[in-house]
Amino acid sequence: MKYTGRILIVDDERVVRDSLAAWLREDGHDCTTVGSGEEAVDRFVATDFDLCIVDLKMPRGIDGIETMLRIRRLRPDASVVIITAYATVDTAVSAMKQGAEDYIVKPFNPEDISAVAERIVTLRRLRARRSDGRQAGEVQRFFGMSSRNPRMLEVFDLVREVANLRSTVLIEAESGTGKEMIARAIHMAGRRKDGPYLQISCAALPDTLLESELFGYEKGAFTGATGRRPGKFELASGGTLLLDEIGDVGPKVQSDLLRVLQERRLFRLGGIEEVSIDVRFVAATNRPLAMAVREGRFREDLFYRLNVIRIVIPPLRDRLDDLELLIGDLLARLSQDTGRQVEGITDEAVERLRTHTWPGNVRELENALERALVSCRTDRIEARDFDFLWAPGGGGDGAWIAPNHLSLKEVESEVIRSVLRRTRGNVSEAASVLGIDRSTLYEKMRRYEIEKPDED
Numbered sequence: 001m002k003y004t005g006r007i008l009i010v011d012d013e014r015v016v017r018d019s020l021a022a023w024l025r026e027d028g029h030d031c032t033t034v035g036s037g038e039e040a041v042d043r044f045v046a047t048d049f050d051l052c053i054v055d056l057k058m059p060r061g062i063d064g065i066e067t068m069l070r071i072r073r074l075r076p077d078a079s080v081v082i083i084t085a086y087a088t089v090d091t092a093v094s095a096m097k098q099g100a101e102d103y104i105v106k107p108f109n110p111e112d113i114s115a116v117a118e119r120i121v122t123l124r125r126l127r128a129r130r131s132d133g134r135q136a137g138e139v140q141r142f143f144g145m146s147s148r149n150p151r152m153l154e155v156f157d158l159v160r161e162v163a164n165l166r167s168t169v170l171i172e173a174e175s176g177t178g179k180e181m182i183a184r185a186i187h188m189a190g191r192r193k194d195g196p197y198l199q200i201s202c203a204a205l206p207d208t209l210l211e212s213e214l215f216g217y218e219k220g221a222f223t224g225a226t227g228r229r230p231g232k233f234e235l236a237s238g239g240t241l242l243l244d245e246i247g248d249v250g251p252k253v254q255s256d257l258l259r260v261l262q263e264r265r266l267f268r269l270g271g272i273e274e275v276s277i278d279v280r281f282v283a284a285t286n287r288p289l290a291m292a293v294r295e296g297r298f299r300e301d302l303f304y305r306l307n308v309i310r311i312v313i314p315p316l317r318d319r320l321d322d323l324e325l326l327i328g329d330l331l332a333r334l335s336q337d338t339g340r341q342v343e344g345i346t347d348e349a350v351e352r353l354r355t356h357t358w359p360g361n362v363r364e365l366e367n368a369l370e371r372a373l374v375s376c377r378t379d380r381i382e383a384r385d386f387d388f389l390w391a392p393g394g395g396g397d398g399a400w401i402a403p404n405h406l407s408l409k410e411v412e413s414e415v416i417r418s419v420l421r422r423t424r425g426n427v428s429e430a431a432s433v434l435g436i437d438r439s440t441l442y443e444k445m446r447r448y449e450i451e452k453p454d455e456d
């Protein structure tokens with residue numbers, strides 16, 4: 001569907017404004033023409049136009065920029081496009097810095113004008129729909145997430161807009177930003193919410209296993225296939241399937257996936273009868289998929305199939321205006337999970353957390369809060385309860401590498417400490433995680449004076 005709008009055209013040359021109006025009327029827009037900036041401002045007093053196209057240079061009265069500034073004083077969200085001759089493109093660029101939405105260079109190509117008008121009118125319509133009933137800075141709650149951050153709110157809007165489509169969605173975002181939560185929201189916000197929601201981590205499985213998980217198999221398809229088993233594609237029918245870490249699937253699975261996405265039909269492994277599926281696919285990736293395409297690791301045709309709608313979740317460091325909301329939500333959940341209650345967190349502690357770069361995003365924040373919650377000795381979590389975030393070896397996901405520049409030796413000893421903590425002091429397990437043998441690990445622990453943490 002194409003949106004049409006009310007457009008005001010301002011040019012001192014009658015032929016120019018009339019031909020512009022005639023062209024835009026053919027696109028279905030409602031056009032008004034005037035010959036001077038002053039008249040344009042007058043018209044805006046009575047009518048709220050979707051777009052004002054104004055000539056930069058007009059010999060009498062105020063020029064295009066002044067017209068724009070006056071209109072925007074009247075209607076701060078007015079969209080203005082400046083028409084300019086080649087010689088004055090610099091001025092047009094400065095006009096954009098002062099708030100013009102775009103500029104058109106004379107002599108213009110009517111198709112370009114149509115495109116500019118359509119883009120601006122469409123954006124305004126979508127924006128108007130979104131801001132219906134929304135106050136600036138207002139908090140939105142959305143399937144377990146809360147936000148007042150404009151970029152995050154746009155993500156919520158996009159989820160709502162696409163929830164009822166069957167088009168594939170690609171979620172691109174750093175690790176720990178909430179990709180899974182958004183995938184679930186896509187499912188829950190749409191008509192499929194009563195159907196199954198399934199997910200599969202494509203990175204966790206070798207290709208052959210991934211294939212049998214996705215496609216299912218018939219009895220005798222391979223050694224060990226003692227009966228028929230439906231795969232995730234079939235099990236997710238009527239619902240949604242999240243293909244997590246899609247960038248990591250190998251070439252064979254990529255081409256099979258392409259076929260399923262195109263045809264919505266598949267054969268189980270070892271099967272001869274085709275099965276139809278009705279699945280809404282969501283794919284997620286930590287690294288831009290286009291990069292994997294450029295590096296030749298990911299099929300371009302599959303990329304286009306997946307990238308029908310793309311949702312990019314901003315990293316936590318770019319939405320620190322949500323920090324307090326997130327802390328509130330996470331502490332509520334953590335208090336339930338851990339059984340440890342606190343009254344809250346001091347402002348000083350929040351400010352301290354604001355200075356961290358959060359390479360591990362919301363998951364890192366969650367881990368940091370859990371650690372602080374469990375160790376804090378007061379009614380409120382205090383700034384010092386987060387000291388570990390800045391101490392080498394203490395942070396959440398990878399946090400200890402980013403802010404400090406550690407020597408290789410320090411990094412090695414920190415990795416060992418951290419793995420030992422995670423394996424609760426089990427040296428054999430730690431050695432296997434680190435890919436070295438036990439005696440080497442003991443040797444390194446001696447060298448770095450690492451005590452074995454108490455086993456619990």
Ligand SMILES: Nc1ncnc2c1ncn2[C@@H]1O[C@H](COP(=O)(O)OP(=O)(O)OP(=O)(O)O)[C@@H](O)[C@H]1O
Nearest residue numbers: 144145146174175176177178179180181329362363
């Ligand atoms: N807006 C949010 N509000 C509350 N918790 C959140 C929010 N976003 C993420 N989380 C929590 O942070 C953790 C990471 O979220 P999630 O698993 O959705 O991220 P991800 O992007 O899929 O991470 P990865 O790339 O590591 O798989 C989860 O425990 C999740 O509950």
Ligand SMILES: [Mg+2]
Nearest residue numbers: 176179180244
């Ligand atoms: Mg995930």
